[in-house]
Amino acid sequence: MLTVDFGKLHVGPGVRVLDLGCGAGRHAFEVLRRGAEVVAFDQDAAELEGVASMFAAMDKAGEVPPEATAETVTGDALAMPFPDASFDRVIAAEVLEHIPDDMTAMREIHRVLKPGGQAAITVPSFLPERICWALSEAYHTAPGGHVRIYTLAELTAKLKSTGFSVGPHHHAHGLHSPYWWIKCAVGVNDDDHPLAKAYHELLVWDIMKRPALTRAAEAVLNPLIGKSVVVYVRKPA
Template structure:
C-alpha cells in the first residue's frame, strides 16, 4: 500500500533515494523495483533487519534490476549520518507526526537533498486525525505515537521555512479512515472486534484485488477524508 504517487516523485536508474523512517519498507521496495539506489533509514534496528531480508529476497527473485542497490541504515532523523546533498529524492512517509522537533527533521531533509532534488512528505490528514484523537486517548498517547495533528497550511509553512519550495499535494487512503475511526471507537487494541475484523478483511481484499468500484470510491473519498496528505517539495537548484 503506497502513499506516495511515483508519477509525482519519479525514481529510476541513476537516482539515489532515501526512505526516511522507512518502517516496514513499503516505499523502499517500490523504489528498488523501479531501479533506483535506495537507502532505507530508520531508528528501529529490528525492523530494518526485516527490510534487509526483503531486499535480499527481491534480488534473488529477480524483482530488482541488477544495477540497483539497496542498503539499510539505523539512525536518528534529527542527525542523519549522510553528507550534505547525498540524495536525489527523499521520502518521509508518516514520520514527522512522531517527532517532537519536527523542524529539525525537515532541516535534515533539506540538508541531504541535492540541489534540484525532490522530496515527498506525508502525514495524517487533519480531519481524520482529529476525529481519531477525539475518539481515543490511547491512539495518540502510546509510546512512539503521534505528538501533533498537522493542518495542511502548517505543514507547508514549516517545509517552506527550511528553504524547500512547496509544490503540489494530494490525499490518500480514504477507505482506511473509517477503519481507524472504528478502531478508536471500540478500542485501538481490540483487533478481534467483529466490525474491525470485517473492515480489515475488506481492506486486505481491496489491496490485493484493486477492483474498479473501490478505486472509484477511494478517489471520491480522498479529498474529503483521505487518511494521509502528501506534499511534494523541491530543493532550489
C-alpha cells in the first residue's frame, strides 16, 4: 500500500533515494523495483532486519533491475549519518507526526537532499486524525505514537520556513479512515473485534485485488476523509 504517488516523485536508474523512517519498507521496495538506489533508514534495527530480508528475497525472485541497489541504515532522524546533499529524493512517509522536534527533522531532510532534489512528505490528515484522537486517548498516548495533528497550512508553512519550495499535494487512503475510527471506538489493540476484523478483511481484499468499485470509491473519499496528506517539495537549486 503506497501513500506516495510515484507519478509525482520520479525515481529510476541513477536516482539515489532516502526512505526516512521506512518502517516495514513499503516505499523502499517500490523504489527498488523502479531501478533506483535506495537507502532504507529507521531507528528500529529489528524492523530493518525484515526490510533487508525482503530486499534479498526480491533480488532472488528477479524483481530487482540490474542497476538498482539497496541498503539499510539505523539512526536518528534528527542527526542522520549522511553527508550534505547525499540524495536526489527523500521520502518521509508518516514520520513527522511522531517526532517532537519536527523542525529539526525537516532541516535534516533539507540538508541531505541535493539542490534541485525533491521530497515527498506524508502525515495523517487533520480531520480523520482529529476524530481518532477524540475517540481514543490510547491512540495517541502510546510510546512512540503521534505527538501532533497537522493542518495542511501548518505543515506547508514549516516546510517553507525550512527552505523548501512547496509543490502539489493530495490525500490518500480514504477507505482506511473508517477502519481507524472503528479501532479507536472499540479499542485500538482489539484486533479481534468483529467489526474491526471485518473491515480489516475488506481492506486486505481491496489491496490485493484492487477492484474498480473500491478504487472509484477511494478516489471520491480521498479529498474528503483521506487518512494521509502528501506534500511534494523541492530544495531550490
